[in-house]
Amino acid sequence: MPTTDNTQVQLPDENGHFGQFGGRFVSETLMGALEELEEVYRKLSNDPDFQEEFDKDLAHYVGRPSPLYFAERLTDKVGGAKIYLKREDLNHTGAHKVNNTIGQALLAKFMGKPRVIAETGAGQHGVASATVAARLGLECKVYMGEEDVRRQALNVYRMKLLGAEVIPVTSGTKTLKDAMNEAMRDWVTNVDNTFYIIGTAAGPHPYPMLVRDFQCVIGRETKQQCMNQIGRLPDAVVACVGGGSNAIGMFHPFIEDESVRMIGVEAGGHGVETGEHAAPLSDGRPGVLHGMRTYLMEDDNGQIIGTHSVSAGLDYPGVGPEHSYLKDINRAEYVAINDDEALEAFRTLTQVEGIMPALESAHAVAYAMKMAKEMSPDQVIVVNLSGRGDKDILTVAELDGIEM
């Protein structure tokens, strides 16, 4: 979408690079499809009819704008800066993912592709894809790691109810990265009639750009809502980072507002020092995976290593290339929150605000609580509450030793 509030931010460049990151590292078998998608997107992103339909869907189907909510009891409990929540959990389907799937499904429709495919980790993107496919009457196939199928049984059944076919992926680590490999293979094979709805601001160009553009509605609304509610911009925006689409959607409109700190929270798993985590920006190095150059978790031989997080949606060894860029130019800060801290924040927010966050979003909440303590009461932190926690109830119950 035209980012009118950020006219100077013109990355990626024409080849999809954000500094040294991004690009289009794919087999020649995919190049034609990516070129076609880029061309169509460049045309449609300036097409008033497409824009109007996108905006209309966001308003009347997704339920935007999502509220910016002052979490007063949480603020009192923590002490320090005021914590506001950008309520993406209140979107239709319960997460920010739908902003992007609405956009990409419209692209599929304009391109005349009758079939869509998606990869999913926690299942939120799969659900959001199955939802828009149902609404537009498109055939939908969702690839999901076998391990995630087990962890997110509720979302799997939700997708099936929506008419999608869920394919468990048994290769590699059986999680999100392997689901993405399988989806790419499907796309290569069925490129004539299929649109691949990538769920995060990652992958080969133009995906990081177009997913970001569709998600930027989060940051734009937040800006406007801050002006209305507190009369100024916030001091910091905080978002969890797996692939990083909710975070880039929040951050991008603030890039030029240098007074606003941008903090991305990665999954620290059992602790970054243990190696069992999913925090490539905190403990990885640049490499090439899934069509992009970005920070990765890899071994000394360049093999991608297994990740761990209590939240399936953050369990990914790479990250969207724009985050790698924002890290290297020191515009955004990236930190990690461990499983335990995220679970504690999940409980705290549920108990003091009656808002049950997704375990992914709970990572951002946990870090905001840490930060707020060190800040003064006249300062403001906005946390992107990217999804709701209903899908995680079984995971939490299991950790509590309760059988449902």
Add this chain to the structure above:
Amino acid sequence: MSRIEACFTAMKAEGRKAIVPYVTGGDSNPRVTVPLMHALVEAGADVIELGVPFSDPMADGPVIQLACERALEHGTSLTDVLAMVAEFREQDQTTPVVLMGYLNPIEVMGYEAFAKNAKASGVDGVLVVDMPPIESAGLMAAMKAESLDIIFLIAPTTSPARRKAICEQGSGYLYYVSVKGVTGSKALNVDEVGAYISDMRQDTDLPICVGFGIRDGQSAAAVSKVSDGAIVGSVLVNQIAELANTPEKIPAAVAGIVKEMRQAIDA
């Protein structure tokens, strides 16, 4: 003249077509690879494509993904694969060897270090599946400095403009992907392949080999009639998978398939 160029020049003079087997280094066991390479040459292989295992072989089908997993179980690294080529070269100084794999292991080693090590090990070229020409400037320069070839893929979906650019930047030979899909895909259509290749000849004088979807002597022979050679991978790797627990049987069994294809092509 490079080994690859010498090989295709000689074949052209003799009116022969190439057979290019692909196997993954370290599959099913690192000890199998070098004897297997020699057996492939004996069965009539003209060029060997040796796969460098990668954890996420996105453009490959399940057969090669599993081959990578088997090789990685033994910890087969890029360094190990280079050592296999060096060992192969102790007995065979003529058969070209092309490494085929994904970019990240090469990135980690470093482009210049990789090119130098490859040269020293007796590698002749590299095909990096997920490195299109537009992203290849750095590796290209390092490879050229060592007089090594970069082999690029061309697909049925490649636009004429891209094809021209790829033909200009590639060296050694060009790898035409015969079907839309991943390795080990459905059967190819030889007429379509032939038509595309005769178009391609206007853009290049390089040899053009065809891969994806070649599974037996008949398809290898058909493809070789319209191109300079047939690349065969998944059917060989499948055989390796079947014999994974009796690795000593792998070289002869896999070579047997190549031999049958060789005879069909030459018939």
